[in-house]
Amino acid sequence: MDVVQRSEAVRDAAVNLVMELRSEYLRSGASALDHWDHLQSRLIFALRSSETIEQAVTAYRMRLQLGAPSSASSSAAVALVSAADADARHALDLIESEVGLVMARARLEAERRKAAREAEKA
Numbered sequence: 001m002d003v004v005q006r007s008e009a010v011r012d013a014a015v016n017l018v019m020e021l022r023s024e025y026l027r028s029g030a031s032a033l034d035h036w037d038h039l040q041s042r043l044i045f046a047l048r049s050s051e052t053i054e055q056a057v058t059a060y061r062m063r064l065q066l067g068a069p070s071s072a073s074s075s076a077a078v079a080l081v082s083a084a085d086a087d088a089r090h091a092l093d094l095i096e097s098e099v100g101l102v103m104a105r106a107r108l109e110a111e112r113r114k115a116a117r118e119a120e121k122a
Contacts, residue, residue: 003090006090009083010084010091010095011095012083013076013082013083015102015105015106016080017057017076017079018039018102019109020072020075020076021039021076022106022110025039025064025066028067036103040099040103043060044099047095048096051088053080053084053088053091053092054081057077
């Protein structure tokens, strides 16, 4: 896998992780009004305070005050570690430098899922 493909895999995996942790975060009682800001600021902190993807995922969960991971968020975390491959610094730097894009993609995915649920009901 070349650098471009690895970078895209890291972006995709980061978006998926944000989506899964968002779900857990909202279920924990977090405010739906400002949760996107919280998700982004805590992600940035986790990235800046970590040396590995594993540490970043753990720090992110801790900053969001989440308990034990769900099966879906566990899979998302492992997928991000796998996408980062052996170059954790590149993955951490990439996600931090593109955190706006990662959050934008996550938000669009959340809106897409909501629209799909509403279409199912209709």
